Amino acid sequence: MSIAVIKEHIEITPGICGGKPRIAGHRIRVQDIVVWHEQMGMSPDEILYHYPSITLSDIYAALAYYHDRRDEIRSAIEADAEFASQLKAQTPSLLQQKLKNRQHG
Numbered sequence: 001m002s003i004a005v006i007k008e009h010i011e012i013t014p015g016i017c018g019g020k021p022r023i024a025g026h027r028i029r030v031q032d033i034v035v036w037h038e039q040m041g042m043s044p045d046e047i048l049y050h051y052p053s054i055t056l057s058d059i060y061a062a063l064a065y066y067h068d069r070r071d072e073i074r075s076a077i078e079a080d081a082e083f084a085s086q087l088k089a090q091t092p093s094l095l096q097q098k099l100k101n102r103q104h105g
Contacts, residue, residue: 009061
């Protein structure tokens with residue numbers, strides 16, 4: 001796949017999706033496709049089924065982009081996961097809060 005072909009499908013725009021590579025014209029990041037494919041075991045066809053606004057070519061371009069820049073994309077995935085776990089630790093769930101209030105009430 002040539003760079004020109006990938007550029008038809010992948011774009012990076014400062015201020016959109018944190019400036020991370022994404023499917024052109026969408027807010028679906030390359031790293032989202034990678035997580036769905038590698039960590040959740042979804043095939044490209046399954047991803048397309050769940051996100052019909054993108055094309056199969058978009059999905060394969062995202063995976064090609066990832067394989068060309070594996071370390072960069074993996075670092076972004078790890079950073080997002082770490083941020084999410086920090087946020088979760090700082091923010092008690094509403095259900096846990098209600099249960100705690102019920103026990104003390």
